[in-house]
Every structure is written in structure tokens, then in C-alpha cells.
Amino acid sequence: MESITIEKSGMLATIQDLGREAYLSYGVSIGGAMDKWAFRIGNILVGNDENTAAIEFALMGPKLRFHGDGYITITGADCSPKLNGEPISLWQVLKVEDGDVLSFEQNKDGCYTYVAIAGGIAVSEVLGSKSTSLRAGYGGHEGRVLKKGDRIAVGNDAHCKYLRLKGRKLQNDRIPTYKNKDVIRFIWGPHEDFFGDKSKEVFVSNPYKVSKDSDQMGYRLEGEKLNRINTSDILSYYISPGAIQIPRDGSPILLMPHCGMSGGYTVIGTVIEVDMPFAAQKKPSETIFFEPITVEEATLEFKKQEKWINVLKINNY
Amino acid sequence: MELLEKMVTYKVTRMGERIIILTFPQEISNEIRFQIKFYHDLFHTNPLEGVLQVIPAMNTFSIRYNPLKITEAKILDFIEKHPPYKGKKPVMTSKRVYVPIAFGEDYSLDLNEISKKTGLPKDKVMEKMIKRDFYVYLTGFIAGTPYLGEIDPDIGLPRRNMPRLKVPEGSIAIANNMCTIYTIESPGGWNIIGWTPMKLFNPLNRIPNKANMGDSIHFKPITVEEAENWDENMQEKWDHQWNR
Numbered sequence: 245m246e247s248i249t250i251e252k253s254g255m256l257a258t259i260q261d262l263g264r265e266a267y268l269s270y271g272v273s274i275g276g277a278m279d280k281w282a283f284r285i286g287n288i289l290v291g292n293d294e295n296t297a298a299i300e301f302a303l304m305g306p307k308l309r310f311h312g313d314g315y316i317t318i319t320g321a322d323c324s325p326k327l328n329g330e331p332i333s334l335w336q337v338l339k340v341e342d343g344d345v346l347s348f349e350q351n352k353d354g355c356y357t358y359v360a361i362a363g364g365i366a367v368s369e370v371l372g373s374k375s376t377s378l379r380a381g382y383g384g385h386e387g388r389v390l391k392k393g394d395r396i397a398v399g400n401d402a403h404c405k406y407l408r409l410k411g412r413k414l415q416n417d418r419i420p421t422y423k424n425k426d427v428i429r430f431i432w433g434p435h436e437d438f439f440g441d442k443s444k445e446v447f448v449s450n451p452y453k454v455s456k457d458s459d460q461m462g463y464r465l466e467g468e469k470l471n472r473i474n475t476s477d478i479l480s481y482y483i484s485p486g487a488i489q490i491p492r493d494g495s496p497i498l499l500m501p502h503c504g505m506s507g508g509y510t511v512i513g514t515v516i517e518v519d520m521p522f523a524a525q526k527k528p529s530e531t532i533f534f535e536p537i538t539v540e541e542a543t544l545e546f547k548k549q550e551k552w553i554n555v556l557k558i559n560n561y
Numbered sequence: 562m563e564l565l566e567k568m569v570t571y572k573v574t575r576m577g578e579r580i581i582i583l584t585f586p587q588e589i590s591n592e593i594r595f596q597i598k599f600y601h602d603l604f605h606t607n608p609l610e611g612v613l614q615v616i617p618a619m620n621t622f623s624i625r626y627n628p629l630k631i632t633e634a635k636i637l638d639f640i641e642k643h644p645p646y647k648g649k650k651p652v653m654t655s656k657r658v659y660v661p662i663a664f665g666e667d668y669s670l671d672l673n674e675i676s677k678k679t680g681l682p683k684d685k686v687m688e689k690m691i692k693r694d695f696y697v698y699l700t701g702f703i704a705g706t707p708y709l710g711e712i713d714p715d716i717g718l719p720r721r722n723m724p725r726l727k728v729p730e731g732s733i734a735i736a737n738n739m740c741t742i743y744t745i746e747s748p749g750g751w752n753i754i755g756w757t758p759m760k761l762f763n764p765l766n767r768i769p770n771k772a773n774m775g776d777s778i779h780f781k782p783i784t785v786e787e788a789e790n791w792d793e794n795m796q797e798k799w800d801h802q803w804n805r
Contacts, residue, residue, distance in 0.1 A: 506701025
């Protein structure tokens with residue numbers, strides 16, 4: 245495939261990859277895909293390196309026209325994808341031909357969808373990544389959302405072995421249903437000592453609703469407020485996506501990939517790596533229950549996930 | 562060999578399964594600052610397999626790692642085997658970066674209030690900004706925002722009660738004992754004291770920040786006219802004269 249034109253813009257359609265981890269200490273957000281699991285799977289299925297630039301959008305899909313033949317995979321939120329008007333499946337490799345149009349309709353599940361393309365999106369790297377930082381205005385396509393009329397180039401897909409891509413799909417029992425997953429696991433800390441046992445009990449036994457004021461920096465959560473027993477200020481320090489900040493008003497904010505990398509609010513707990521994609525897929529007004537687990541359990545879950553992804557990669561190439 | 566007079570003890574805390582944080586007492590002090598810089602340099606000169614990034618801040622030193630490659634115990638053991646200032650002296654490659662600052666009605670939005678609240682005449686307030694070096698404790702937020710300290714206690718004020726929805730890029734502002742430069746337009750509650758036309762953050766550079774943790778920033782006054790006519794040429798001249 246040579247390029248893609250945007251015929252309709254959709255919502256928050258941007259170019260993303262796995263972000264800018266290497267630049268954290270320079271005060272740069274990690275950013276990248278909101279759901280890094282779905283993002284990685286899309287790339288792996290379509291024969292790319294997992295950190296290849298792809299298109300992300302939220303809830304409302306863009307309309308894309310492909311120039312040249314190629315292979316794509318749609319992963320993440322289900323927005324009823326259609327190719328030339330015919331319904332198509334997520335989590336599997338699809339062949340597209342010159343002039344084909346990909347469109348989306350009603351959102352059925354999840355919040356963020358990925359369109360991975362064999363060869364990836366070809367834009368220049370900024371600070372080691374092709375991901376768009378909307379907040380800072382750089383990366384991706386001119387540091388902004390994709391608009392009607394934009395034409396974006398597709399990278400070299402010679403390494404994607406077309407014959408092997410045919411019919412490739414994610415096994416059924418691995419396909420997530422985001423709305424069914426409302427328990428999000430976390431590890432206490434670093435500031436759990438600032439909260440009394442009562443607040444901690446409240447936090448793990450009540451539902452929290454994702455507020456409409458949420459964005460790619462953080463999901464504001466509505467529910468029981470959490471009171472601190474230690475009200476002293478803390479100095480600005482490094483914070484990470486997954487951190488559950490409790491500002492002075494007591495309403496939690498779950499930090500998302502585009503959050504600032506420093507902050508001065510207390511963090512009661514941090515969502516574990518393997519559950520962050522599910523948290524990111526929550527839509528405004530959906531609810532989350534937080535369940536504490538140990539570092540050892542979380543590390544084991546992470547190991548299991550990475551091992552499985554490695555097997556998927558090996559089977560694919 | 563310079564030895565640290567007293568070693569400040571820290572607590573090890575966690576942020577999820579991939580980050581450990583050496584947490585020093587909630588205060589800003591030279592001892593803590595030296596120790597954090599020491600650990601920062603240590604990990605940069607002796608990279609540990611599996612440690613992805615180290616991130617220094619005011620009273621914390623965070624270590625982000627891949628738990629599939631290294632354990633917390635191994636990292637902490639490594640730290641214990643390298644106590645600050647014992648053995649060899651850490652590499653201190655700090656530089657001083659001169660940053661132009663313009664004071665003026667449109668640029669020093671809170672100068673009147675700072676003057677009123679502190680009882681200091683405006684020129685004295687300005688003088689206190691240009692008479693000292695500010696240490697870069699961390700570059701943070703989302704685009705290398707420098708957190709600088711400490712300002713003269715005489716001009717220390719809390720943040721504004723009502724944060725501004727938009728603080729222009731380049732604004733230089735103070736709050737409590739710290740000073741910052743807004744590297745991108747953003748909401749903010751710090752007291753705006755001046756403005757710089759110099760870009761401190763450029764994502765197109767390999768190292769995006771002009772000043773990084775461990776460096777210091779020194780403000781030098783320029784006129785409003787100079788600030789408004791600032792361009793690449795003037796920046797080049799400025800860097801040639803001050804930041805070589």
C-alpha cells in the first residue's frame with residue numbers, strides 16, 4: 245500500500261505507536277496508544293514490529309480510503325467496521341485493494357480502536373517515536389488529529405510476508421469484551437499511608453464511574469470521595485500512567501498514557517500493567533471496581549502476558 | 562575526595578510492579594539534592610540490564626525497570642553497594658544556562674500583586690529574580706518544564722487561588738520556593754513574573770531541553786522590545802555570548 249486518505253475525520257483519530265519511554269527523564273510524556281495491548285496485537289497480526297505506527301481513534305471512526313493493495317487489522321474497541329459497506333471482523337488480517345474504503349458505524353464495545361497496516365504509517369520520528377502528542381502539538385501527522393483531506397504515507401511492507409498473512413487471526417478465547425471487564429487490579433502505593441484504613445476500604449468496595457471530563461491524560465472517577473489522614477503537601481515527583489491520584493477534593497483520577505510525567509498529588513495505588521488496557525477502554529459513564537493485588541501477583545500476570553505475546557510473534561513470523 | 566557530611570535515609574516505595582521510588586523526606590535540601598544527582602549519575606555511568614529509566618525529582622528518585630529482566634532486590638542491592646561519595650566522586654557535568662527575561666505589563670501579570678503582598682518595590686522583586694542561580698531539580702510535566710529552586714524567601718508566595726486557564730508559553734512564574742518556565746501554553750496557578758522568548762524545549766532536538774536536571778538557570782534581563790523582536794539570529798547571538 246502506498247498511502248491512505250482521510251475522507252471523514254472521526255473522533256480523536258491520530259497516529260500512535262508505543263510512545264516515548266526513553267524520554268521520560270527529560271520531562272516528556274510517554275503517550276502512545278491508549279490500549280497498548282490491542283495496539284501490539286494489531287501490529288503483530290499484520291506482520292509488523294509491535295512498535296509500528298498505526299491509526300487510533302475513539303468511539304467514532306474515520307472513513308479511510310486505501311491507495312494500493314495491502315493488509316490491515318482492526319483491533320481494540322468494536323465500532324462496527326465496514327469495508328466498502330460490508331461488515332468485517334476485528335482481530336484478523338484483511339486484504340484490501342486499491343480504492344477500498346474502510347468506515348465505521350455504531351460503537352458496540354470499548355473506547356479506542358486501532359487500524360494497523362502492513363508496513364505501518366510513515367511519518368518522521370519526534371523524540372524517538374511516531375506517536376502524536378495532541379497536548380504538546382508534535383509527533384504523528386503534524387502533531388494533530390487527522391482531518392478530512394489528509395493523505396498519509398504507508399511504510400515499506402516488503403517484510404510482511406503476504407502469503408503468511410492470509411487468514412491470520414487472534415484465537416477466539418483471547419478476544420476481549422471490554423464492557424465485561426469492570427474489575428481493574430492495582431497495587432497499593434506509593435502514598436497509601438496518607439489514607440486511613442476507612443478510606444482504603446471505601447476505595448476497594450465501591451464502584452467508580454468514568455466522568456465525562458476524562459481525556460487521554462486522565463480518567464476522572466466519580467464515586468465515594470477519599471479522605472486523607474495525613475494532609476501534608478508532597479513535592480512534585482515522577483508519576484506514571486496507571487497511578488490513581490487523589491487530589492484535595494478526594495475524587496480519584498486514573499492517569500492515562502498522555503499524562504504529565506510529574507505531579508504533586510498523592511497516589512493511593514497504581515493499576516497493574518496488564519489491566520491498564522482494560523481501564524483505557526472504559527467509556528465515560530462506565531464503572532470500575534478496584535481490586536488490590538500484590539507486586540508478586542502483578543509481576544506474574546505481566547510475565548504470563550509477555551510470554552503469550554512472544555509465542556504469538558513466533559507463530560506469526 | 563569529597564564525602565557527603567551526612568547521608569539522608571530514604572524509604573523505598575512503589576508505583577505499580579515496574580517502578581520503585583527512593584523517597585527522601587518531604588523537604589528540599591542540598592544533601593538530598595546531591596544524593597539524587599549521585600544516583601542519577603551512578604545509573605548513567607553503570608547501566609544495569611533491565612533498568613529502563615531513572616527519573617530524578619525534588620525528593621524522589623524513581624527507577625523504572627522490566628521485572629522480567631531484573632528484580633527489585635537486585636536494584637536495591639546495587640544501590641547499597643554504591644553509597645554516595647564513597648569510593649569515587651560522581652561525575653558532575655552541570656552547566657549554567659543563561660535565559661533572557663523580559664519584565665513588562667503584558668509579561669509580568671502578577672508583579673504588582675507580588676510587590677503588594679511582599680511589601681517589596683517592583684524593582685527589588687525583579688532584582689531577586691536575576692541575582693541568583695536556580696538549580697534544575699527536574700524537568701517534568703509533558704514537555705520538559707523545568708522546576709527551579711530556590712527563589713529568595715522574601716518573594717515566596719503560595720499559588721494563586723484561581724489558576725489561569727491559559728498561561729502563555731515562555732511565561733516565567735513563581736510559587737512557594739520554586740520557579741518555573743512554561744514550555745508550552747497550559748493552565749497554571751503560579752504567579753507570573755516575567756517572560757522569555759527563548760525556547761527551552763524543542764522536540765526536534767536529540768536532547769529536547771536546553772537545561773536538564775543538575776544544571777542551573779540564570780536569568781538576564783532584556784527589554785520588552787528585544788523580547789518582542791526575538792528571532793533565531795538573536796537567539797544564536799545570545800547563545801554565542803552567554804551559553805557557549
